[in-house]
Amino acid sequence: MPVSSASPLPIQLLDLAGQHAPLQAELDAAVRHTLHEAAFIQGPAVATFAQELGAYLGQAHVVPCANGTDALQLALMSLRLPAGTEVIVPAFTYVATLEAAAVLGLQPVPADVLPGTFNLDPAAVEAALTSRTGAIVAVHLFGQCADLEALRTLADRRGVALLEDNAQAIGAQFTTSRGETWWAGTVGEVGTTSFFPSKNLGGFGDGGALFTRDAARAATLRQLANHGQTRKYYHEHIGLNSRLDTLQAALLQVKLRYLPAWTQARQQVAAQYDAALAAVHGLTVPERDPRSTHVFHQYTITVADEPGCREALQQHLAAHGVPSAVYYPMPVHAQPAYAYLGYRAGQFPVAERLCRTVLSLPIHPTLTAEQVSYVAATLAAWAGV
Template sequence: MDKKIQMVDLKGQYLRIKEEIDQALLSAVSETAYINGPQVKTFIESLKSFNQVNHAVTCGNGTDALQIAMMALGFKPGGEVIVPAFTYIATVEVIALLGLTPKFIDVQPDTFELDYEQLEATITEKTVGIVPVHLFGQCSNMEAINAIAGKHDVAVIEDTAQAMGAEYIFADGRKQFAGTVGTIGTTSFFPSKNLGCFGDGGALLTNDAELAQRAHMIANHGQRQKYHHESIGVNSRLDTVQAAVLNVKIKYLSRYADARRTVAQKYDIALADIEGLTTPKQAPYSTHVYNQYTCQIADGRRDALKAFLQERGVPTMVYYPIPVHLQQAYRQYGYNEGDFPVSEQLCKNVLSLPIHTEMELETQDYIIEQIKDFFAYGNNQ
């Protein structure tokens, strides 16, 4: 390929809507309301409208959103929060920072989502929350999780950083957007997310007015009225210029999801019959927005395939190479190798292929051809 292949083509996406983005940024800069400007308020309304939710609270990033959610829910040090062992570190990081105890749980081997069948056995009298991670772009089984959480009076915090725009499909056919099904949802607007800004940003979604008010206060130094601090808070704001970008891009979010699904469907068909490669499974209870297209490579050949593709100009990523319970920082919680076999095996098998809104057919055909060549010729170098 003469053209450099990107995991995520942020520049191409920007160029497609350049005029709108540039005008939005110019307007934000010209107004000089750099903190809590009108663009932030407009974006909050757009975010609520898109997700069909009553309340949205913006903040500095997705990690802050998780921390603010736990603070707003009143989690106290010593409480236990159940979280998948196979996830990005931020999901667990805030639990430790707040003096809570992460209780890890394994994931399902095909959808990568929290294994709800193991959930009830993990709940103790100290359990205060469950954090289902909607990994790679589709929802966890929220009906099953909510039922167990309700039985034990436990809060559910949806980590929706990779699944903004995905829809949970109830057994009766109803649909709700990811992040609006549990007690509260959190998300990230990191540039590579399906709805990404030009820096950091995050938000919380809920239908609970009191919970939303607490989250808003906490994100603003614990104050409802300026200089009147009712609770301990943090300083976490979505910058006005980032809101300006998001105001434009949220209009295209459904189109972006469709573009990613088109790429994923082409991969699904082209790679379906390759022995030793398993394409990602779509759960029956969720639509998929494919923040990542993550395959599993059998027989210990993942790293060989990754190196093979890199030599031919095809970037790939491993999300994630080490499960959280085996990370050095989290060894203190007493988990050992073998405790969560599915998560541990996935860390050895998973490989994410390039997928984005600007993928050209020629580029994807080239990627597919290289993958087929690797398996056809038995390359294990």
């Protein structure tokens, strides 16, 4: 399939400026109102945003905090696990999932993932469980729920906590075998998210939040995020200083109103990619778990596991004006910082293969059908279709 040398308008991996442009008047008004109130720390917008996000997630309790990594750490702190307790995490994830456990003196234990959805393999989790396990952290990677029903059942049967790293799947839903609909991030004892600017619901700087359906746990999380205090200068627990700025909350309030429409736009882009790339040799489109909706934080294909294959494809795409990215190029157990865990190459074969073969394509709400067609044609040309 021939492909023209010039792409239809600049194609970006993420187009925040284009996404924000139609909202500019509302965003400006939110900034002006916050400046006028001058309540920059724990101002009214923080509580209002938490309430609105909780309503969007099926009436969950939402506790805002400073960033997604703090959210993971606070979630683990709320479990009161003894030092050395094992915490099962995916072998294919961003390092923050392990980092939050490690800084608390807990023991991250990687488990392999499923090759199609990239999410935790429940069988691998079960094999990793020991008498020292205190929690399982399910990461809803790239926008799709992990197998929440299997993981919730497994956690309950073994008496361990289930946490959810929902930084990439805000608004995704999982349908159980009983026909129940669960919101991602609200099924475990605690769920977490990030409002890093590139996220589906991203702020204009750092930010994060925790989710729970347990009012008492929500109160504990608020306390832990505020120096362990419920009233000023009286500290009942060791906590963190982890707050969402009022300005970020006010801006996120505006963006939350548009999240459903943006999610639908991402899903339309993904459907167009699916149709256009299904027959392209040497590429595999992302698998959809029929029990989960997919909000497509990333649209991630896999390529042949051959030396230099992915790099050659990236170079071809770049030469034709198509950006791409690799999330993630190294499995967490191979990171130098986690060499002390003692894992070796080959122990998590699926995660290791994914690190060699995944490639994320441009996806965002303002990507046009013409641009998606061009990206697909560029991929097809590389494959010789």
